[in-house]
Every structure is written in structure tokens, then in C-alpha cells.
Amino acid sequence: xxxxxxxHATEVAAARTAGRPIVAxxxxxxxxxxxxxxxxxxARKVEDDIRAAGVTPATxxxxxxxxxxxxxxxxLETLAQSKSVAKLSRADxxxxxxxxxxxxxxxxxTMIAARLAGIEVFATGGIGGVHRGAENxxxxxxxxxELAQTPVTVVAAGAKxxxxxxxxxxxxxxxxxxxxxxxxxxxxxxxxxxxxxKAPLRMDTAAEIARAQYTRGLLGLxxxxxxxxxxxxxxxxxxxxxxxxxxxxxxxxxxHGIRGKAVTPYLLQRIFELTEGRSLTANIALVRNNARxxxxxxxxxxxxxxxxxx
Numbered sequence: 001x002x003x004x005x006x007x008h009a010t011e012v013a014a015a016r017t018a019g020r021p022i023v024a025x026x027x028x029x030x031x032x033x034x035x036x037x038x039x040x041x042x043a044r045k046v047e048d049d050i051r052a053a054g055v056t057p058a059t060x061x062x063x064x065x066x067x068x069x070x071x072x073x074x075x076l077e078t079l080a081q082s083k084s085v086a087k088l089s090r091a092d093x094x095x096x097x098x099x100x101x102x103x104x105x106x107x108x109x110t111m112i113a114a115r116l117a118g119i120e121v122f123a124t125g126g127i128g129g130v131h132r133g134a135e136n137x138x139x140x141x142x143x144x145x146e147l148a149q150t151p152v153t154v155v156a157a158g159a160k161x162x163x164x165x166x167x168x169x170x171x172x173x174x175x176x177x178x179x180x181x182x183x184x185x186x187x188x189x190x191x192x193x194x195x196x197x198k199a200p201l202r203m204d205t206a207a208e209i210a211r212a213q214y215t216r217g218l219l220g221l222x223x224x225x226x227x228x229x230x231x232x233x234x235x236x237x238x239x240x241x242x243x244x245x246x247x248x249x250x251x252x253x254x255x256h257g258i259r260g261k262a263v264t265p266y267l268l269q270r271i272f273e274l275t276e277g278r279s280l281t282a283n284i285a286l287v288r289n290n291a292r293x294x295x296x297x298x299x300x301x302x303x304x305x306x307x308x309x310x
Contacts, residue, residue, distance in 0.1 A: 005097060006116065009070025015056035016118070019306075021298035023050050024069075024114035024122040024152070027061040027104035029287065030076075031085040032265050033125075034280060040080035042284050046123075046291045053295035060113045062088060065100035069117040079104070087261060089142045107154065108146035111224065120213065120301055121153050123294035125287045126160040126190045127226065129168030131263065132250060139263065140171065148175035152224040153213045155294040157231050157286040161190040161239075162246055162267045165197060173200065178216075178225045180209060182293060188230035191282045192239040199228060206293060210300035214308075229293050235285035237278055245274045 008016065015022050025046060030039045047057040058070040061079055071079065079085070079102075086096050086103035093112060096103040105113060107127050114122050128141025147154065159168045169187065172179050181187055181199030189195035203209050213225055230236075249270040258266045271279045 005066040012070035021055045021302045023294045024119045025059040026110040031104040049291045050295045055295040062103040107143040111150045111152045121298040123291040129159040129163040147177045148223045155227045155290045158188040158228045182229045191237045193230040206296035231286040
């Protein structure tokens with residue numbers, strides 16, 4: 001049987017050999033989240049935030065049919081300028097690879113790739129979830145099912161605020177996914193640090209989160225953890241400011257017949273326009289904040305594993 005076309009970047013391969021901590025990063029934020037050259041600048045800053053903590057970043061993408069665990073600098077720059085890049089989730093990851101295509105990984109696809117590479121922690125902006133009106137559209141992100149079955153801790157600023165967050169939390173509970181708020185009782189609301197929703201679990205340190213993941217492994221429990229890390233308060237947009245903007249963006253999407261995978265990018269772009277760019281500034285701040293926490297968790301996990309083996 002032909003081996004899986006999977007390639008580790010030079011930096012990631014060295015970290016694996018040395019047993020150093022690694023944090024996975026998705027690539028849709030580069031190809032579908034913001035324009036060039038801002039996307040490249042942000043991707044580099046996020047990677048550097050992780051390196052500053054003594055951890056190796058692994059930005060994941062499919063390039064010409066090969067699953068790359070980490071990108072070389074020139075590959076990252078090429079991807080940031082590429083057009084018509086596929087947006088890959090669980091359903092289309094294999095098809096893109098089999099056809100020799102190029103695609104950027106969403107939360108679900110990045111989790112799958114991270115598991116294959118033995119990476120236990122993944123930093124992103126916000127997870128997908130139950131879309132508003134899902135009782136009619138049945139639009140529910142594959143991210144939720146992936147969290148239920150793939151053993152990777154995902155650090156995000158909660159679920160994207162354009163979603164039905166209450167229903168998203170209900171689905172995660174039904175699937176047995178631990179949802180851990182970092183340092184607060186409130187579940188963060190992506191661009192806003194808090195929400196009226198109480199987080200199911202609260203932990204105050206990266207060490208606690210790492211121990212919880214390690215213990216899940218000892219128990220033989222499937223699936224990962226969602227760590228809801230609030231956006232820094234000085235970068236947030238208050239929920240009361242966002243509520244009417246999100247409502248208008250939703251109405252615009254309905255009026256224009258936006259459906260399926262096109263919904264999230266449309267809404268994010270419309271909210272960017274309606275907030276005059278504030279949403280993107282907040283998004284960058286929360287992604288970098290999540291990367292720093294993920295790096296700390298990954299370091300703690302490596303320490304736990306070494307202690308157990310000694």
C-alpha cells in the first residue's frame with residue numbers, strides 16, 4: 001500500500017527528534033481569514049509568539065496533495081498569496097490529497113493532521129459550531145464532532161460569535177467534550193471576553209489544563225478538550241456593540257442566499273466592514289493570545305510525559 005503523503009517541515013522534524021513541544025496551527029486563517037500581505041504578517045507573528053515560549057509552531061496545510069506538518073518560510077509566503085485554495089474539513093481532506101490539490105485546513109482537518117503527527121495541542125481563533133437557524137438549515141460544523149473523537153486540546157477564544165453559542169455548548173456537552181474556560185467562569189464570546197453563558201469548567205493555569213488532557217489519556221477517553229481563552233480585555237469589542245452588527249450581517253447573508261461553507265467567510269467579512277476593521281484587529285489579538293497559551297500547555301504536557309517516563 002502507498003504510504004500517506006505527509007511531510008514534516010525542517011523545524012518540526014528537529015523538534016520531534018529532540019522531544020520538544022510542538023503546537024499545531026490551522027491555515028484557513030491565512031487563506032480565508034484576511035488579505036495578503038496582512039495574512040502573512042499575522043501568520044509569522046503567531047509562529048514567532050510560539051517560538052518565543054520555547055515551542056515549535058507547525059502550520060498545517062495540503063500542498064499539491066502532500067499533507068505538510070509545518071511550512072517552510074517560502075511555503076508559508078506562497079500559500080499566503082495563493083488564490084482559490086480549497087477549504088478543507090474532515091469530509092474533503094482525503095479527496096484534496098488524492099487529487100493532488102492544495103488546501104488550507106480548518107479546525108477539524110488540523111486536528112486530524114495533528115493527531116497523525118503526534119501533536120497534542122492546537123491553537124486557533126474560534127471553533128465552528130451550531131449556526132443560527134440550524135433547526136431549519138441543519139448547519140453544524142464538523143469541528144464539534146472532531147472534538148468528540150480526536151485527542152487534541154484546542155485553544156480558542158470560544159466559538160465564533162456569529163454562531164448559536166448556547167446550542168454549540170449543548171452539542172459539546174452531549175458529545176462529552178470538556179469545555180474549559182481559562183481563568184474565568186464565563187464562556188468567552190470570541191471578540192468579547194465574556195458572555196452571559198457559564199463555562200462548564202474553569203481552570204486557571206496551563207499546568208492544570210495539561211494534567212486534564214494527560215489524565216484523559218490514562219482513562220482511555222476519546223476526543224479532545226476545548227480551552228476557551230478570553231480575548232485580552234484591551235482588544236475586545238463589547239458584546240452589546242457587536243449584537244446589532246452580527247444581526248445585520250446575518251440578515252444580509254440570508255437576503256443574498258449565502259449557504260454552506262460560504263456562510264462563515266461572508267459573515268466575517270461583513271462584520272469587518274460594519275466594524276470598520278475592528279473585528280479583524282480583535283481577531284489578530286485573540287489568535288496571538290491563544291498561541292501563547294497553547295505553547296504553555298504543550299510545554300507542560302512534555303514535562304508530564306517526561307516525568308511519567310522517568
